Amino acid sequence: MTDHDQRAAAGVRDPHAFIAGLPKAELHVHHVGSASPRIVSQLAARHPDSQVPTDPEALADFFTFTDFAHFIKVYLSVVDLIRTPEDVRLLTYEIARDMARQQIRYAELTITPFSSTRRGIDARAFMDAIEDARKSAEAEFGTVLRWCFDIPGEAGLESAEETVRLATDDRLRPEGLVSFGLGGPEIGVPRPQFKPYFDRAIAAGLRSVPHAGETTGPETVWDALNHLRAERIGHGTSSAQDPGLLAHLAEQRIALEVCPTSNIATRAVRTLDEHPVKEFVRAGVLVTINSDDPPMFGTDLNSEYAVAARLLDLDEWGLADLAKNAVEASFLDPAGKAALAAEIDTYTSGWLAP
Numbered sequence: 603m604t605d606h607d608q609r610a611a612a613g614v615r616d617p618h619a620f621i622a623g624l625p626k627a628e629l630h631v632h633h634v635g636s637a638s639p640r641i642v643s644q645l646a647a648r649h650p651d652s653q654v655p656t657d658p659e660a661l662a663d664f665f666t667f668t669d670f671a672h673f674i675k676v677y678l679s680v681v682d683l684i685r686t687p688e689d690v691r692l693l694t695y696e697i698a699r700d701m702a703r704q705q706i707r708y709a710e711l712t713i714t715p716f717s718s719t720r721r722g723i724d725a726r727a728f729m730d731a732i733e734d735a736r737k738s739a740e741a742e743f744g745t746v747l748r749w750c751f752d753i754p755g756e757a758g759l760e761s762a763e764e765t766v767r768l769a770t771d772d773r774l775r776p777e778g779l780v781s782f783g784l785g786g787p788e789i790g791v792p793r794p795q796f797k798p799y800f801d802r803a804i805a806a807g808l809r810s811v812p813h814a815g816e817t818t819g820p821e822t823v824w825d826a827l828n829h830l831r832a833e834r835i836g837h838g839t840s841s842a843q844d845p846g847l848l849a850h851l852a853e854q855r856i857a858l859e860v861c862p863t864s865n866i867a868t869r870a871v872r873t874l875d876e877h878p879v880k881e882f883v884r885a886g887v888l889v890t891i892n893s894d895d896p897p898m899f900g901t902d903l904n905s906e907y908a909v910a911a912r913l914l915d916l917d918e919w920g921l922a923d924l925a926k927n928a929v930e931a932s933f934l935d936p937a938g939k940a941a942l943a944a945e946i947d948t949y950t951s952g953w954l955a956p
């Protein structure tokens with residue numbers, strides 16, 4: 603066997619080394635949900651009265667969820683650790699460091715500014731903190747960050763109003779903001795009520811990327827498309843139950859932001875082998891692979907690509923195509939997309955070259 607054959611064969615069985623070096627884009631990852639144990643202990647040391655354990659073993663237990671509602675409860679206890687603009691800056695900058703280590707070149711990070719402003723962080727200081735971190739991270743780590751501001755739907759229309767205000771007020775809106783989202787529980791939080799807020803965000807030039815079909819059925823995905831003019835869908839897991847919806851997503855090139863391990867951790871899907879990602883691909887839907895809240899779910903983007911390689915039986919070019927799907931579905935400009943796609947191709951050809 604030549605070196606090339608050996609590497610190609612090993613790549614299919616054990617794709618980890620290839621994935622580790624593959625340049626990637628991540629489209630669905632939450633700001634607070636990306637606080638690694640290292641970041642959590644730094645923040646907890648600043649705020650010793652918090653509920654969040656810092657010892658790694660206790661933290662792993664703390665991050666074991668009984669259902670989606672329990673996940674949100676734990677998530678909010680980590681939100682409570684972020685109390686000052688300097689906490690916001692540290693969190694954002696350290697997330698970029700973790701991304702760069704995984705060769706993530708570009709990420710659209712979902713931020714819930716309402717959670718911080720309602721806890722008393724000044725809006726101007728919040729924006730300055732994320733922008734300062736974004737610029738330092740790009741200069742020092744080479745990872746380009748962009749923001750998606752999301753409404754925490756369960757917090758009500760007051761949170762929608764505040765989020766759209768922060769996203770569209772010319773004096774506040776940060777330069778890195780590209781999109782507008784909606785997160786949190788779906789049960790009892792119908793999507794259509796958020797239409798006026800999405801209309802305002804879209805009119806201000808933001809792209810629409812709500813979560814839908816993570817914890818409720820395909821009708822929520824239709825609502826996100828029809829009422830919120832979604833251009834991508836966060837999760838969209840239950841779309842698999844509606845062949846007409848899959849056909850529509852495929853035809854309109856509306857990408858799904860698939861987060862396999864997250865769906866298991868929140869018990870939205872029973873096991874990885876039952877995850878519908880294969881059905882999405884079979885139906886021709888543009889599938890992107892993402893990590894959602896990586897340390898909380900004991901994962902990272904590289905691990906999610908390894909899961910996808912197994913579930914979809916992908917070789918190196920299959921993984922490269924998956925990485926390029928994220929580039930295509932991103933809100934990068936055409937030149938940025940072309941450059942990152944070329945980098946992925948160059949890396950893959952180099953890896954497979956004899």
Ligand SMILES: Nc1ncnc2c1ncn2[C@@H]1O[C@H](CCC(=O)c2cccc(C(=O)O)c2)[C@@H](O)[C@H]1O
Nearest residue numbers: 632635714717752753754756757785786787813895
């Ligand atoms: N897998 C996920 N699927 C969905 N969302 C996820 C996921 N992971 C992380 N999130 C984040 O959780 C937030 C929810 C926060 C929330 O519900 C809430 C309710 C009441 C008050 C407050 C507050 O701050 O006072 C917050 C969302 O906005 C979203 O950014």
Ligand SMILES: [Zn+2]
Nearest residue numbers: 630813836894
């Ligand atoms: Zn999410």
